[in-house]
Amino acid sequence: MSRLRDLLDAREFVVTGEVAPPRGTDLAAMRAAVEVLAPHCHALNVTDNQGASLHLSSLAASRAVLDMGIEPIFQQTCRDRNRLALQSDLLAAWSLGLENVLVVTGDDPRAGDHPNARGVFDLDSTQLAAITRGMNEGQDMMGQPLAGGTGFYIGAAMFPEAEPWDVQLARIEQKVEAGVRFFQTQAVFDMDKLSRAVDAVRPLGVKVIAGVLVLKSPRVIAFVNERLAGLMVPEHISARIAAADDPAEEAVRLAAEQVRDIRQIADGVHVMPLGLDHAIGRILGEE
Amino acid sequence: MIITTPRDWSRIEANLTDLGARRVFIMGCGQCATVAHTGGEPEVREAAARLEAAGWEVTGWTVGEVTCHLGGTKLESRKHGGEIGDADAVLVLACGAGVQTVADSVDKPVFPGLESLFLGNVIRNGIFEERCQMCGECVLDQTAGICPVTTCPKGLLNGPCGGMWDGMCEVLTDRECTHVRIRRRLSGQGRAGIRTVEPKDFSKTLKPGALNIRPPRGSR
Numbered sequence: 001m002s003r004l005r006d007l008l009d010a011r012e013f014v015v016t017g018e019v020a021p022p023r024g025t026d027l028a029a030m031r032a033a034v035e036v037l038a039p040h041c042h043a044l045n046v047t048d049n050q051g052a053s054l055h056l057s058s059l060a061a062s063r064a065v066l067d068m069g070i071e072p073i074f075q076q077t078c079r080d081r082n083r084l085a086l087q088s089d090l091l092a093a094w095s096l097g098l099e100n101v102l103v104v105t106g107d108d109p110r111a112g113d114h115p116n117a118r119g120v121f122d123l124d125s126t127q128l129a130a131i132t133r134g135m136n137e138g139q140d141m142m143g144q145p146l147a148g149g150t151g152f153y154i155g156a157a158m159f160p161e162a163e164p165w166d167v168q169l170a171r172i173e174q175k176v177e178a179g180v181r182f183f184q185t186q187a188v189f190d191m192d193k194l195s196r197a198v199d200a201v202r203p204l205g206v207k208v209i210a211g212v213l214v215l216k217s218p219r220v221i222a223f224v225n226e227r228l229a230g231l232m233v234p235e236h237i238s239a240r241i242a243a244a245d246d247p248a249e250e251a252v253r254l255a256a257e258q259v260r261d262i263r264q265i266a267d268g269v270h271v272m273p274l275g276l277d278h279a280i281g282r283i284l285g286e287e
Numbered sequence: 288m289i290i291t292t293p294r295d296w297s298r299i300e301a302n303l304t305d306l307g308a309r310r311v312f313i314m315g316c317g318q319c320a321t322v323a324h325t326g327g328e329p330e331v332r333e334a335a336a337r338l339e340a341a342g343w344e345v346t347g348w349t350v351g352e353v354t355c356h357l358g359g360t361k362l363e364s365r366k367h368g369g370e371i372g373d374a375d376a377v378l379v380l381a382c383g384a385g386v387q388t389v390a391d392s393v394d395k396p397v398f399p400g401l402e403s404l405f406l407g408n409v410i411r412n413g414i415f416e417e418r419c420q421m422c423g424e425c426v427l428d429q430t431a432g433i434c435p436v437t438t439c440p441k442g443l444l445n446g447p448c449g450g451m452w453d454g455m456c457e458v459l460t461d462r463e464c465t466h467v468r469i470r471r472r473l474s475g476q477g478r479a480g481i482r483t484v485e486p487k488d489f490s491k492t493l494k495p496g497a498l499n500i501r502p503p504r505g506s507r
């Protein structure tokens with residue numbers, strides 16, 4: 001049973017972090033990040049060719065994370081695999097002991113390091129969620145029985161600050177109907193918008209883990225604004241980091257404030273420390 | 288209609304040179320390539336002048352009525368049988384379907400003079416946009432007459448994706464997100480729903496497409 005699900009069901013405030021598989025076969029750096037983050041987190045997301053750039057598969061890396069004693073959230077993007085491969089990897093993931101899956105669409109290949117790649121997008125994230133739920137019920141997407149089904153805790157992404165909100169809300173409802181039980185949000189800067197999103201999903205009985213991005217320098221902010229799709233750092237935050245004597249220190253303080261607010265609003269927090277992994281304890285207000 | 292664009296001229300010259308062709312016949316198309324201003328009479332004349340200026344002899348030219356129509360193109364080729372017979376090669380200013388039809392109709396090496404791009408809507412004279420990829424299983428009934436297969440760069444049937452910002456598309460950042468447009472039009476028509484559009488049946492688009500709507504022999 002997914003511990004993440006148990007904790008959320010028990011109304012515990014959960015903390016998730018994130019690690020990236022290596023661009024190669026050397027898992028040392030990822031393991032080092034897991035060691036720093038794991039004592040503070042209930043589960044760790046393991047990204048899947050993030051930024052549409054080549055990395056070791058999330059499947060293998062998720063298992064490596066599990067072997068270190070912390071529960072992974074196996075990410076699957078629809079960009080790189082067709083429906084056969086996606087289902088096959090889901091079966092593999094379950095057989096490897098991975099119990100949480102986060103289904104995402106994936107950035108366009110043109111944004112990554114293989115811009116000539118064909119984006120597959122045979123399925124979209126909502127369809128993949130629905131298929132995963134079917135596998136939990138013991139059948140593949142064609143309705144054929146599986147010799148042993150899955151029991152995934154199914155998550156998806158949510159974008160509380162992306163307007164128009166009515167479109168986002170309809171999208172959230174659609175994902176829940178497809179079988180999504182928890183959401184991890186894009187980085188949140190406006191807590192009113194997070195509240196709006198959490199209030200909206202409360203009646204649906206699903207959980208919301210709100211994203212916090214640690215913006216350690218104006219350069220990182222510029223990168224986020226230019227390169228990360230679907231996210232803009234508000235001006236007042238860029239200004240605050242830029243004006244600080246020690247921008248990294250200020251970023252940690254800011255993230256800690258955000259976590260404090262999120263504790264009052266959402267079911268958990270997803271910390272993306274962007275290189276400030278060692279500050280996780282302070283970000284979470286533990287030190 | 289089929290949208291075409293002129294092919295890199297140096298590739299056309301290289302094709303003819305590699306073959307050692309000195310005399311060329313040119314065939315355009317009276318349909319799409321005429322509307323796209325790529326293979327109508329003016330463009331065929333221009334190609335002829337260009338070839339002649341570069342030292343080739345143009346034995347003749349014509350603009351077929353519907354160049355992708357096998358019967359019509361065979362007839363057209365017979366009408367110009369002498370000029371084609373005198374030529375070493377035929378240059379076709381039509382889409383790839385037209386080029387292949389000419390290649391099936393004449394006994395000479397045939398070369399494409401255009402690049403075929405997409406099935407396009409004519410937004411205004413000279414402005415074309417792709418709105419349909421002919422997927423064989425239309426979802427426009429569920430998407431308010433806006434095709435996500437074609438106009439969402441990721442081809443997502445359910446959206447928007449996480450890259451959407453302020454209603455605009457992640458990939459084509461100067462365009463509205465298809466799924467925002469779909470939702471807006473659906474709710475404007477009081478049809479807003481949250482039902483997931485089912486995965487596509489790609490067996491419907493297996494290549495090559497073929498269709499026979501002729502009544503079976505003796506059925507009339």
Ligand code: SF4
Binds near residue numbers: 421427436
């Ligand atoms: S869904 Fe789109 S691509 Fe398919 S037939 Fe309809 S308009 Fe064309």
Ligand code: SF4
Binds near residue numbers: 438447448
């Ligand atoms: S922003 Fe909208 S149109 Fe653009 S890729 Fe995403 S879903 Fe498709």
